[in-house]
Amino acid sequence: MATKQKQEMAAAPIPIQPETGTQPILKIIINRRQFDLPDLANGGSGEKLKNIKLVFIGQVPDETNRTLRKLELGQQLTKTEETELNNQFPYFKTKIGSLDLDEYRVHFINQTIPNNTNTAQLELLVLDLLYGL
Secondary structure, rough: OHHHHHHHHHHOOOOOOOOOOOOOOEEEEEEHHHEEEEEEEOOOOEEEEEEEEEEEEOOOOOHHHHHHHHHHOOOOHHHHHHHHHHOOOEEEEEEOOOOOOOOOOOEEEOOOOOOOOOHHHHHHHHHHHHHOO
C-alpha cells in the first residue's frame, strides 16, 4: 500500500514556477486601421478607428493594476510607479512597446494564456474580450 501511494505521489504534476518577480506577457494587436472605417460605435464621432493592443499580464497586485489603469487612460506615471512596473515586469517598456494613445487603445488583461492553448481557443478568448470592450 505504501508503494502505491509513493507511485501516485511521483506521478503528480509539479507546477513550474517562473522566476521571482517576472510575469509572462503576451501582446495581441488588432489592426483596425487597415479597414479605414469611421468609428461610429462610440458617439458617432466619425474619427478613424484606432488599433487595439491587448496585453495579457496575468495576476498582479492591486497597486500595479491601478498604475496600469493610469496607462490605459493616458495619464503620466510618477518615477515610483515606473520603478514599480519595472520591478514587476523587467524591461516593461521594451516588452509592451508603444503606448501612444493616438495610435492604440491599450487594454491590460489580468489573465495569462496557457502554453497549450490552440489558435481557435485564443481566437474565441480575444473575440469575447473585444465584445466586452
